Amino acid sequence: MSRHVLAPTSDIPPGSRKLFTVKGRPIAIFNLEGDFFGMLNRCPHQGGSLCEGVVTGLVLSSNPGEYTYARKGEIIRCPWHGWEFDIRTGQSYCDPERIRTKAYPVDTASGATVIEGPYVAETVPLQVEENYIIVDV
């Protein structure tokens, strides 16, 4: 496993997402109100690009006719067949016990720390005054 510098945190403002390729793997990075999360950008169902889906919430129901809307902005829905995944964990909601997309640990680090290393930052120009998104792959 190695630590990869993906981009300055300012590249992915809260509520947005961006696709990266790390060690040949497509990884979607999401910003949920300042916290960053990463998941393999390949739906475990048929391989749809999750990053291109809609970010939504979770409609829950305890009984027919009763609904709550929760987790607004924390669920990604596959652009093909609409399978829902928890951005924080990669867990699916159609079959949560068995189906998930791989989550990658994401961190942020200051420019000074990153320049000190050891990180992999092949394509990202580093500056001391920036903060960076880091993923372990």
Place this chain on the structure above:
Amino acid sequence: MNLQIRDTPATQTSSRLAIADCDIHPAVRKASDLDPWLPARWREHLASFGGGRRLGMQSGPAYPKGQPNASRRDAYPPEGGRQGSSLAFMQAQHLDPNNVALGILNPLKSGQGLANPELSAAVCHAVNEWQVATWTSQDSRLKASIVVPYENASMAAAEIRHWAGHQDFVQVLFLSRTAEPLGNRRYWPIYEAAAEARLPVAVHAFGYGGAPITSTGWPSYYIEEMTGHAQSCQAGLSSMIVEGIFEQFPQLRVIMVEAGFAWAPALGWRLDKAWRTLRAETPHLKQLPSAYMRRHVWWTTQPMEEPEPREHLLDTIGWMGWDRLLFATDYPHWDFDDPAYALPLRITDDQRRGFFLDNARAVYGVGA
């Protein structure tokens, strides 16, 4: 890698095999794309009155689709327009990477279902011209469907005869939910013309018959429509068999499109059991109903049933016959089946080639 427990696709090579895609949906970029082939009388009519369909006071689909234009959100062409409206993007996103050697176009937003009979015929004809000018003449992998105004059989038969023998058209397209069950005599002139032209009739799920998707009224949810295509197409296929169209037109071939296929064996068993006891009611049938299915009917695969374990499909397909299935993706629609993931089973090379390509080539008479 994914932590899914489901069996992984058997091989990546399935995506690289040359495949047939027997259900591709091209779209117009804008309504005026059809103008070159629409007489002024109908352009003016559409501008003044629009094109009302046989759906009462309703515009748009009977159930909201859950995805824009019922299509993949990653299939918008970069140059703009709705999904499926750009040949260049279809090539780049689908035909080339998925190695589609034969792609069958099924335009759904055609004149089919328009209540005004002459308008329906005029728009169907324009859509057929548009398929050649915009699609099949630009990419030889693509073949077209003759869309016909099937609620008016004489007009529909004339449209088939107009195109009969044209190399770019490989089937006649119906939608499944017709005003009367599909085997009704009012449609026979269409089957006659199709058989005469040696073109299979494809019956694609959806339509504008006006009846609910179920036989017991209008359901509340879209999922019931998605699932209901199976029952509505069983009713349509039963009607075709029992009314005797395959006795009347022994050359006729029928392809059921986008309605599932796992129901086919059970329908055959059910029909056979009932017919043995009720033969005298339909003496024009000379064989068991399932024998007509086995000989005259094919099914496209998408949306594939996904049983667990997936091996159940091997039984189902075995009961139908491995020569009966025609692979389809439904591109660019949202319930697209990816050829790399659609059949994650250990099967023989012959079965795989038939399923993905050779069955389609045989049905459509399109060689390598």
